[in-house]
Amino acid sequence: MNMTQSTTSSHTAEAAAPGKLYIAGEYAVVEPGHPSIVIAVDRFLTARLEQSEAYGSIHSLQYSDKPLRWERRDKQVTLTEENEALEYVLAAIRVTEQWLLETGTDLSYYHLTIDSQLDSESGKKYGLGSSGAVTVAVVRALLRYYQQEDHDLLVYKLAALAHLSLGSNGSFGDLAASAYTGWVAYSSFDRTMVRRWMDECPLHQVVEMDWPSLSIEQLTPPGSLQLLIGWTGSPASTTDLVGQVKAKQTEMVASYESFLEESKACVTRMTAAFRAGDVPTVQKEIRHNRLLLNQLKDITGVVIETPSLTQLCDIAEAHGGAAKSSGAGGGDCGFALFEDKTDLSPVLQQWAAAHITALLLNVHEKNNAFI
Structure with missing residues (x-):
């Protein structure tokens, strides 16, 4: 499969997100406004959605040996049997679907299939940001599935809100690299402020706000x-x-x-x-x-x-x-x-x-x- 290809229709959608590698600024970047340089690498995690009539499922060989069924409870996707390995996937779905509902989109059932190149053949992690890539891939695939514009800043913000919902202490530079690709100069946002907004405002308003200290700039590396x-x-x-x-x-x-x-x-x-x-x-x-x-x-x-x-x-x-x-x-x-x-x-x-x-x-x- 060519990992840069995607398909979008009323019934299927696909998105591939690359892994990441930090070049500079580690640890300091978790503090708002402190810069880093991070790159996207050509190993990918792919999310594919296919419309379903009666129920939904999530299948990834990295997380489970069989498809796991899900249903909606109080308008939120919930697995019929718990699987902690899918917490980033579920967070990405829940945040994106909340944004879709608030912006007037009717939701449907679908089968989600996830395929990853980010681990070794034996299953060991290379440290290429699989949790970030799966979040970005699922967010982008959902936006395409519901025929919404999947511009990079929206994808990044929804992915970041998904990670915040899980209490992440990271900088979210992995999300910026997976969403924007290439060489990225990145500074993290004020998480305390954005969390407060999450408690006080509808999610679509949080997405539309300017996030304090956030900076994402694509760099052109020297040719040599x-x-x-x-x-x-x-x-x-x-x-x-x-x-x-x-x-x-x-x-x-x-x-x-x-x-x-x-x-x-x-x-x-x-x-x-x-x-x-x-x-x-x-x-x-x-x-x-x-x-x-x-x-x-x-x-x-x-x-x-x-x-x-x-x-x-x-x-x-x-x-x-x-x-x-x-x-x-x-x-x-x-x-x-x-x-x-x-x-x-x-x-x-x-x-x-x-x-x-x-x-x-x-x-x-x-x-x-x-x-």
């Missing part, structure tokens, strides 16, 4: 930039790691505030270097961001760069790359940025010897067929 991604084979939980850092920040207020300020300055310089096509400065700031994250470990005691990630980075650095962990760290992926004429074969050989899997991923830029 090579990206190489490695997987340590050790999955990590972003929610747990972010929670650990948040728990420590109140004890280390001055140090944490210094980290936030330095991260903001670093990512701002890096974003300017992207706009200028300045690869050496991008690499310099990647190295600086790695240093800041290691200092955050010293502040909080939370291990972000594991020994395997250190190996990944040191091997890449020895061959001219600028490398760091991606996302919350603690395992999962790291990456390196090289000048485009660099021979990467020694890096790949040494990564393999260190049991680091090179993921043959590219940055995904959507085209007209994807839209």
